């Protein structure tokens with residue numbers, strides 16, 4: 001048996017944008033890394049833009065992402081996230097194949113302007129995993145891959161979907177979970193009101209959920225970190 005760790009081979013890098021430069025071997029790990037890095041670089045924070053995820057999680061994370069952007073660079077390559085991305089891509093492709101051409105859009109980006117009580121205008125931006133369109137309605141699809149099915153559907157996922165229903169004016173969304181124990185789906189028709197969006201933007205409840213600090217890259221410097229014994 002001849003098994004060679006790829007990193008020992010002389011590199012001819014597969015570049016994401018310019019096509020293959022050489023095919024002595026294909027470094028798939030590097031390809032995934034470069035794709036993730038590119039995606040992260042394309043989604044830089046802007047001061048007057050709030051992402052949908054900002055509305056459903058600890059508000060301090062947005063502040064830290066703007067102030068210490070380099071601190072999350074290492075998050076670009078975490079196996080659970082990459083596994084989740086690959087599941088997303090697979091399901092998105094399945095949707096494309098299952099519906100007639102033009103009926104399904106994937107990774108749909110959108111934004112809506114809201115005016116805060118002090119008159120400041122900000123934009124809320126989000127990216128829906130998929131939107132299925134018929135003649136008279138639009139239905140969202142939000143894909144979640146988790147390591148466990150305990151407690152699903154999770155509150156912050158339902159809130160995220162409610163925010164997408166508002167942002168994209170969806171009739172409802174399907175929240176689908178892929179876990180080792182269960183693959184199941186929930187229909188969420190409720191949506192955020194603009195008042196609720198503004199309330200979330202102005203919220204200073206940090207963390208929003210106590211468990212967030214355990215997985216937070218900013219816990220190394222955050223005075224609000226919730227600790228346990």
Ligand code: SF4
Nearest residue numbers: 058207213216222224
């Ligand atoms: S450590 Fe906790 S409180 Fe601080 S930013 Fe992270 S999630 Fe928020």
